[in-house]
Amino acid sequence: MQFQQFLTQNTQFSDDEITKMLSLCMEKEFKKGSLLVREGDKPLFSFFVEKGLLKQYTIDAKGKEHILLFAPENWFVSIRESEFFNLPSSYFIEAIEDTVVYLIKHQFLFELSLKEESFLRFNDRLLHNHILHLQKRITFMQSASAEDRYIEFINLYPDITYRVPQSMIASYLGIAPESLSRIRKELSDKKE
Amino acid sequence: MQFQQFLTQNTQFSDDEITKMLSLCMEKEFKKGSLLVREGDKPLFSFFVEKGLLKQYTIDAKGKEHILLFAPENWFVSIRESEFFNLPSSYFIEAIEDTVVYLIKHQFLFELSLKEESFLRFNDRLLHNHILHLQKRITFMQSASAEDRYIEFINLYPDITYRVPQSMIASYLGIAPESLSRIRKELSDKKE
DNA sequence: CGCCGAGTTGAACTGAATCAAGAAACGTGG
DNA sequence: CCACGTTTCTTGATTCAGTTCAACTCGGCG
DSSP states (O other), rough: OOOHHHHHHHHOHHHHHHHHHHSEEEEEETTTOOEEEOOOOSSSSSEEEESSSSSEEOOTTTTTTEEEEEEOOEEOOOOHHHHHOOOOOSSSEESSSSSEEEEEHHHHHHHHHHOHHHHHHHHHHHHHHHHHHHHHHHHHHHHHOOOHHHHHHHHHHHHHHHHSSSHHHHHHHOOOOOHHHHHHHHHHHHOO | HHHHHHHHHOOOOOOHHHHHHHHHHHEEEEOOOOEEEETTTHHHHHHHHHHHHHHHHEEOTTTOOEEEEEOOOOEOOOOHHHHHHHOOOOOEEEESSOEEEEEEEEEHHHHHHOOHHHHHHHHHHHHHHHHHHHHHHHHHHHHHHHHHHHHHHHHHHHHHHHSSSSSHHHHHHSSOHHHHHHHHHHHHHHHH
C-alpha cells in the first residue's frame, strides 16, 4: 500500500481517483536474486519499490559488475533508454532482497502529468532531483579518494550500508572489494 | 536566432507564438573568461547557448577545478538546485569563448509544458536524455581507464576536443593534466 | 624581443588493483 | 541444532596506473 500513500502525499488526486489509477498498475513480487530486467530487454514498465531492495547495474567487457543504483523502499527505477527511446536496456535490474514492486506502465506518469499540474511539477522535481544526485556523484568521483567516497556513501545511505554485501558497495563506488575491506579497517583503527 | 529555430523544430507552436515567447527571454553576450554564475548565487535564469562555449564546474576544498559540463551551441545549462529548490548554486558557469546566450526564466519551460503537450513530451525527453548521459558517464568512471575515457571523450565531442585547452579536458575526465599529456603521447606513438 | 601561460617530460611516490591464500559468516539440509 | 559447503571478507605481497613536483620547451602576444 505504499505506492498509494506516495500518490496521496504527492498529488491532489482524490482517494477514488488514486484507487482507479492503482487498478491500472500491477503489484508483483520478486525473490532475492531474481532479475526484473536483463541487458537487451525492452521493459514495458518502470518499478516503484514497495518493500525490499533492487540494484541496477551493467556488466562490462571483462565481466565485471558496476552498480549504478540501489533502490530501496519508495524509489522508482526505470530503464530510460527503453521508456523514451525504445532502445534495449544496457542495464540489469535485480532483487537483492525479496522485493515487492508496483509495475508502472510508461505512459502512466506521463498521462498523470498531462491531467494534473501538481503532478507535472512533482514529477519534474523528481527528475531534477535525480539529475542533481547524479551530478554530485560525478563530481565526487572526479575529486574524492576511495575513502572519502565510502564515508560519503555511509552518510547518504546508512540504511543500505548494512543491507547489502560489502562487495556491492565497492562496485557502486568503483573500487575493488579488497580495497574497501582495507579502507574499513583503517577507519575502524582510526576510531580507537 | 538559433533558439527560435530550436523551438520551431521541437514544438507545434506557430511562428507568431514563438515570437511572442522569445520576447519574454533576453539575449545576452558574455566575453571569454567572464562568469555567468558564481558558486553561492541563486540565478534567476537558465541558459540556451546560441553561439560560443560555456563550462559548468565546481572548485573543491584544495582549490581544484572539476568540470561537470561543456555547453556548446544549442545546449541548455541550468543550475537545477536553484531552479527547483531555491538553493544556492554549487557550480560556476563561465564562458570559455565569447558566447551569446538566451536567458530563460525558470518558469518559462514549465509553463510551456502546461500549455502544449508536445512540448511537455519534448522537455521530458531532454531531461531523460540528460540523465542517460550522466549515467553513462558514471558507469564509465567506474570501469574505464583514463586512456579509454579520453578516447570516449574525443568520440563523443570531437568538436569540443579542439576548442578547449587540454587541461580542461583533463579536469572533465577527472585526471591530472600531466597524465592526459602522457596519454596523448602514447596514443600518437601507437598510430605510427 | 622577452614574457607568460600551456603543454611536455622526467623521477619519485602513492593509492588502489591484482593475485593468491586463508578466515569468518551464512544458510540449507540432514 | 549441528555439519558442510558456499559465499563473503580479510590479509599479505606485488604490480601498476596515475599523481605530484619540478624543470624545461614551445608558441603566441604585447
